[in-house]
Amino acid sequence: MNTAVLGAGSWGIALADKLFENGHSVALWAKPELCAELTKTRENPRLPGVIIPDGIRITGEIEAASPAELIIIAPASYSVRDYMTRLRGCARDGAVVVCASKGIDAATGARFSEVAEDIFGGSVRFVALSGPTHAEEVERKVPTACVAASKDAAAAELTQDALFSENFRVYTTDDVVGVEICAALKNVIALCAGVCDGLGFGDNTIATLATRGLWEITKLVKALGGRSETVSGLAGLGDLIVTCTSRHSRNRRAGVYIGEGYTAEAAMEKVGAVVEGYFAANAARLLAERRSVDMPICAEAYRVLYEHKNPRQAIRELMSRGKKSESGEN
Numbered sequence: 001m002n003t004a005v006l007g008a009g010s011w012g013i014a015l016a017d018k019l020f021e022n023g024h025s026v027a028l029w030a031k032p033e034l035c036a037e038l039t040k041t042r043e044n045p046r047l048p049g050v051i052i053p054d055g056i057r058i059t060g061e062i063e064a065a066s067p068a069e070l071i072i073i074a075p076a077s078y079s080v081r082d083y084m085t086r087l088r089g090c091a092r093d094g095a096v097v098v099c100a101s102k103g104i105d106a107a108t109g110a111r112f113s114e115v116a117e118d119i120f121g122g123s124v125r126f127v128a129l130s131g132p133t134h135a136e137e138v139e140r141k142v143p144t145a146c147v148a149a150s151k152d153a154a155a156a157e158l159t160q161d162a163l164f165s166e167n168f169r170v171y172t173t174d175d176v177v178g179v180e181i182c183a184a185l186k187n188v189i190a191l192c193a194g195v196c197d198g199l200g201f202g203d204n205t206i207a208t209l210a211t212r213g214l215w216e217i218t219k220l221v222k223a224l225g226g227r228s229e230t231v232s233g234l235a236g237l238g239d240l241i242v243t244c245t246s247r248h249s250r251n252r253r254a255g256v257y258i259g260e261g262y263t264a265e266a267a268m269e270k271v272g273a274v275v276e277g278y279f280a281a282n283a284a285r286l287l288a289e290r291r292s293v294d295m296p297i298c299a300e301a302y303r304v305l306y307e308h309k310n311p312r313q314a315i316r317e318l319m320s321r322g323k324k325s326e327s328g329e330n
Contacts, residue, residue: 001025001162004065005072006083007101008034008058010046010135012074015100016056017139018163019072026056027064035060046273050139066090070098070162072129076274077103077184080112084119091124096155098127098148102183102239106279109286111180125155128176130183131234132242134249138168145169147234149179171234178221178230181287182239184280185220187251188301189213190243191277194252195304195311198259209297210244216295220284223291251277264305281305296321 001024005016008030016028030038035058038044042052052058065071065087073083080101091097097120099112110118116126131146138144148163148170150156156172164170173179189210196205217240218231230236243249254275257267268275282305284298300314 002067003070004068007074014135014138028058032060062086063090070096072098074100077101093123095124097124100129103276104184104283109283113176125152127159128179130179132238136248141167143167147171149173149176175227175230177224178226179235181221182236185217186240187277187280190251191255193244194255195259198256220293223293250275
């Protein structure tokens with residue numbers, strides 16, 4: 001099958017490699033400056049030691065996606081709309097477009113499936129791909145699993161078939177809303193987990209944060225029409241666990257710096273790569289306000305990140321909120 005991957009960061013390269021291993025023809029599209037470097041070295045510095053196979057065609061021409069039956073988009077979340085716009089003129093009718101970016105359109109608060117509908121109309125079949133999938137481990141063939149979500153069952157199954165291997169299980173679902181919201185908001189909770197580490201708190205704090213954070217995600221997912229069981233699955237609980245705890249997690253690392261006293265801007269500069277939780281915190285705020293969903297952890301995360309609120313004060317206020325029933329709406 002002809003396939004294309006747009007975005008030659010660590011995750012895009014890992015997915016291109018999976019497609020190639022499974023016998024598919026792969027075009028890997030990168031922006032001109034990165035394309036020149038990758039063509040020369042066939043190695044992205046964010047995945048040191050991982051050599052892009054010669055059989056994967058590296059290109060700076062977006063038209064390389066034209067013959068592809070399956071196209072994976074894998075940039076930082078703030079570039080997804082731009083990538084889809086570039087793709088609009090060359091994607092074949094009926095192509096499966098898989099968004100592997102974990103976020104929400106920062107400018108509008110739109111989910112990427114909504115962005116795709118706005119840009120492509122019904123000319124392509126959209127799939128959201130998410131789960132506990134750090135590229136560093138996927139490339140080392142460490143066993144993991146993810147979920148392909150689409151309203152088009154055949155598109156989800158095509159994605160599953162294209163990527164499935166003995167060390168990379170792919171499940172399918174039709175709950176696009178649930179998968180997309182989980183993919184974005186787990187980054188916010190993971191960033192908060194890093195803040196707690198940076199402040200010197202312990203395992204109990206992280207467990208409490210993750211559990212209540214998952215409840216906030218569940219409320220928003222349900223308010224938007226998704227299903228609570230999705231939040232308990234790979235895109236929700238699975239990805240939350242790995243993002244809150246892994247040494248590979250940029251969100252957690254940025255949070256640690258913030259807890260140690262750095263501003264959000266300085267923390268992201270120290271990480272040296274995109275921290276998706278920063279952008280997702282603003283999107284969570286927009287969505288929660290539109291749907292009147294009370295999300296106190298995400299609200300405090302926004303204040304710490306965008307209003308420079310002292311994180312210790314934010315946690316103090318969270319802990320001193322009025323008494324609640326665990327299963328209550330707030």
